[in-house]
Amino acid sequence: MDLNTVLQILDSAVRLMTPLLLACLAGLYSERAGVFDIGLEGKMLMAAFSAATVAALTGNVWLGLCAGLLGALMLSAIHGIASITFRGNQLISGVAINFLASGLTVLLGQKIFGLGGRTPNLTPGAELEAQVTPFRTWLTDVAGADLATWLTATPRLSGITLPFAESLRPVPVLGPLYAEVVSGHTILVYVAFLMVPLTWWILYRTRFGLRLRAVGENPASVDTAGVSVTRLRFAAVAIAGLLCGLAGAYLATGLSAGFVKEMTAGRGFIALAALIFAKWRPWGALGATFLFGLLEAIANRYPNLDLGIVTVPSMFMNALPYILTVIILAGFVGRAIPPRAGGEPYVKER
């Protein structure tokens, strides 16, 4: 395996881990506040759909991103109302959200675009043009042709080449590493990675973080300190929604160009697994999702591993990340202790 291959695998791992990382951090906020969230998958899916839809209708990915955040927030609100306000079962609520997203996205997508739940391709072309035109015409009337064209010309996120990426390339190992692996991703990848130290800082260095962690461990301690448990938990659930929104928007407008039904393909559950793996810690989340991304990238790269005597069939290479996860968990990661008040609605008077 030469350096180039390694770099390409790493590069792929970075892309694959980004939605997992964002979703994992989303789960982290929510669960650290004591609200279990198995609805990550659904929120991501809803975000992917709304982001792609609005991007397709406006030709503007930033509006799409906002819509993605909103879409996920809406489901977060449902989760919050069910599990915080009405002290419902958080697991059921999560399951319901997954179903809801799975059905609504296709239903709405079919209603809006008639493409069987798919959104138009977010690349310049006749399909997209047809959708954007009404908005552009309207914008032209409102804001003039130039602005309208400019505003409707970025239907999807593009990669960002970081400064000096090319000029540093000749530096051995680090240069290509920087240029290949670090540079060239869409903004949301960098946002995701920045979220890790930011989350750490929020959790361990701010008042909000202290209260958030406390409410997930012992909500009564927060309540008796005169801080509203409900508000804290809602805040956490909302943050989870926003992060899922980013994750979904990244899937639909960053990694691919448009929405396809069920496109999250179980990533929400993998993120959940990563969260437990990470023992509900931000840096752990980075490590765990990187591991998942890396394993998948490796399996992608070596679909049929030839071991000389036998060739490992592709089905097993596909399952390899999951098998390895089980082995690693069993061998190296001790018992993961979830936040103590997790999953339990806070009931003070019965």
Added chain:
Amino acid sequence: MEKMPKWADVLLTPLISLVLAMAISALVILAIGESPVEALTTMIDGALGSSYGWGFTLYYATNFIFTGLAVMVAYHASLFNIGGEGQAAMGGLGVALVLLSVPLPHWALALPAGMAGAALFGAAWALIPAWLQAKRGSHIVITTIMFNFIAAAALNYILVNLMRPVGSMDPASARFPEATHLPKLSDMALAFGIEWGKNTPVNISFFVAIAACLLVWLLIWRSRLGFEIRAFGKSEPAALYAGINPVRITVIAMLISGGLAGMMAINNVMGEAERLVLNAVEGAGFIGIAVALMGRNHPLGVFLAALLFGFLYQGGGELALWTSIPRELIIVIQALVILFTGALDNMVRMPLERMFLAIRKRGA
């Protein structure tokens, strides 16, 4: 000293929740430009309006009873088994292996043999996560999720490369021998001279599922083992104090859980398809989670919730089949039913409780 009468909690709350869910569903149907009345009548008619509809409703319900019970048993030991999907798939493999390798002359022999194969394979697939949780502290939620993926890959490999008859396009096993086909309920009804549910897949497994409900109820609420499972599920330190072995209970509970999930295969694989196809479980393992939670982890509740989901499945299928309403609408309706009856039930219960309390106060 309850806040409201038990009947209100058990009947009124879910009913009102269900009505709310249906009301919202109606709004969704309106929003996509279809007629809610037509949709509802199609669903009810299609699922409950004829013995034919019932035949399907009960068939799906049978699947959900098994997976629901599976989730439920594990839940009582405070183990969240998300692996019903994989365990049920493996159960299918067990059934197929038994029926294709042992020549069984009659269904009455094939049924117990198939059940054993299904339960054995399902349980085996749950054993590793259970053991890892008990001994190594691996979180059961992760391992069972992973085992779902691994089961899918393994089955894919086995069906495509080992069990598929040569020349067949279909990644599926050969058909099971004629003698092992389970009697359908329609045949059984016919034996009594009743024309019921012709050509519906519901079969004798439905009764096995009901028996499983009873047995699980006996197990959890009447047996010493069930007592231990529940006690362990509520408090591990207390279990130790009482001499209950955590490893033993974890493993046993998961074996039972996996076995129940695996038993679903006698319905869908042995009773309906009569061969093992790819992705035979079709998400029933996940629906089992909703069924168990909505059924409040009680076999009777599981049974009722499974019926409800059977109804939604069949009614929804009819919608998709016979109207222009997209089949995804059913998923939305399912979601709303789960949400309102399962997670938002307090929204209904709290005002009801207040109402009953006020009535009692006035009465007192």
Added chain:
Amino acid sequence: EPALIFDLGGKFDKSFNEAAFMGAQRWAEETGGTYKELEMQSEAQREQALRRLAETGANPIVMTGFAFGDVLNQVAPDYPDTQFAIIDMVVEQPNVQSIVFTEEQGSYLAGIMAAQASQSGTVGFIGGMDIPLIHKFECGFAQGFKAAKPDGTVLINYTGTTPAAWNDPVKGGELARAQISQGADVIYAAAGGTGIGVLQTAADEGILSIGVDSNQNHLHPGKVLTSMVKRVDNAVYDAFKNGVEPGVKVLDLQAEGVDVAIDENNQQLVTPEMQAAVDDARAKIASGEIAVHDYMTDNTCPVQ
């Protein structure tokens, strides 16, 4: 009134169900007739759907997908007056027409085009769910490619082992990138919705892709080398229009059941030499001079 039943993927699967739907639509538009169409939710509904349609008097009843084979075998004898047509599977019943396509032949032509278009000598194949039917595409493609470039390499990936593998454009894109990094400059995607991601990534990365089932050339004009079209639409249209005659109907290259699509979107990509090579192969396949091996017959592929 004819009827059409889609397989579980649903009628908008970006694959053969969608193609079947298009065929039915075309028939409806042209004739002004109406037809029944059914989307199923679960395995158990296959039989239900068939019987109910047969009982309502629909005729002919067309269904897509090999998974119906087993059920149809059971149901067809019960409705001797109803004509059935099944796509992608052979069912031997007196009232059933089995329509099969020689995907290996179409894929063979796609392989030839890929070989012509490839500068690097490495091309890729990305399949959806890892099932024999898709290996049929893969094997035909590899044969065509190797026939033109015996020393070339075909990279092969499958997306997964669950139905989710048909709807994962993100993974499709990532697989394409992995293949590109190994030198592939033409990638053939036979993966339903996942393929959309493959085509997208190929377009983004400036290489060529090959679509499948329906003509996907328009998705990225000038960037999709061709599409291996499988004229399920024609088959459905034909069945609706002319009825069904029992027996096996092989829609091969000659019958225009499969082909590589060339239209205004990829015209400029198809060089005269490429066209010539394709035409040549087409002729040789027709004459039997080239026998493209069908993976399904023995589960092996002569080239690797």
Added chain:
Amino acid sequence: MASDMQTGGRLATAAPAAIELRGISKSFGPVQANRDIHLRVERGTIHGIIGENGAGKSTLMSILYGFYKPDSGEVLVNGRPLTITDSQTAIRAGIGMVFQHFKLVQNFTVLENIILGAEEGRLLRPSLSKARGVLKRLAQEYELNVDPDTRIEDLSVGHQQRVEILKALYRQADILILDEPTGVLTPAEADHLFRILEGLRAEGKTIILITHKLREIMEITDTVSVMRRGEMVASVRTGETSPEELAELMVGRKVLLNVQKAPARPAQPVLEIRNLRMVDDAGVERLRGIDLDIRAGEILGIAGVSGNGQTQLLEILGGYPPKGSTVSGEVRVNGGPLPLAGAACNAAERRRQGLGHIPEDRQAEGLIMDFAAWENVAFGYHDAPEYGRGPLMDRDAIRRDAEGKIARFDVRPPSCDLAARDFSGGNQQKIVVAREIERNPDLLLIGQPTRGVDIGAIEFIHKRIVELRDAGKAILLVSVELDEIMSLSDRIAVMFDGRIMGERLPNEATTGDLGLLMAGVDPATAPPDTMPPAHEHVEDLPREA
């Protein structure tokens, strides 16, 4: 009589009271926890509140602290009416509360717990450093030493309570409510606490103290109120009443405050422990060679500050040594060896060998809180043949048995179907005691039998323990209540740092003597001037495991 006291004893002064409650009522669903409560607490006094389990004391104080909302009634603080909507308003009004069940975040440090909810700004650092300073000052001022950077889960209960008090003081509480603070403290710790409270009173702060221990009421309070079944039955000056009178007010009948027992008649040895050692999963030796004998018909009391190995001793004897520990030595019961490891070492096996066990923590170990009372009566004995044959349990048999036990032990309410969590602490304990004692074990292990239990129930439980002894059974009693040890035991062993420091007979032991042993000093060998006062030594003791 009660109403006499209420009118006659009502305390009235001209100056505004620190706290005045008027007509407070509160119900939880159908349960009326407080009914029309009036209460006046003068500034700069310590006011005691007593009452049986479930009388409504905690509820009343929680209302004052804004944790619960009252259904009706009025709260006046320093003469001004105050609408307390949440704890924040109460805190701002200068009220601090130490809950019966601490409201601490277990995996936070002391400092983090202190500032939680009282942070200075959005960032933690300034708050933390300020709190560190304040803590240091408070520590000096009130002798409230705790390491600010230790996690709560690593602190002993006594230290956890200090953190709670520090939390209130940090918020500059003027009025401090303590809900059963001494239930979890050793005598030395309790004495220490009372000195702190006296110091606070001297500063003009007002203190409300809920307790079940009349001795404490008599010792430290200025005034005292008695609650019964949600109502305030009396408020009197402490100086003008007596423990007997208070006890009667509280329970509504005469209570025997001292255990009456005949001299023990020890027979053959039942429990023999030789050189019992235990090393925990962290490699620390928790038991360092224990030798003990208990004979049939005697109670051996083990005194000691919690965290000196008593818990581990009970768990090993009970058949469930702490996870990851290694145990060595020899234990015999009725002459037969008791397995200390392996599959045979489990609690179920122990019960078959004639051991009974009343665990230290009834809520975490002794009961399944969500199980009905009748199920809890079978808990641990669910394998017993009289509870059914084969794999199934005979519910009727269990219920009949449970109803009998509940009746004989006066568990209130006498309902089999109520979940354990719905009983008050004292009644929960009665269920456990009934279950274990009525099995007539040859050897009964008892940990903290009366922690948090009201005096009526204590009297009852003590009586039953003595009866068991008189029936010729051996009893191992572990308690941090020195009073309890002294009055129940026939012999007293003191445990310190995993060792038995010494044995005394109750009639010849003094509190001071035992206190020294508990602090790890043998008075027989130590020169008098090196004897440290017990409470100071407490801080260096090994923490609760």
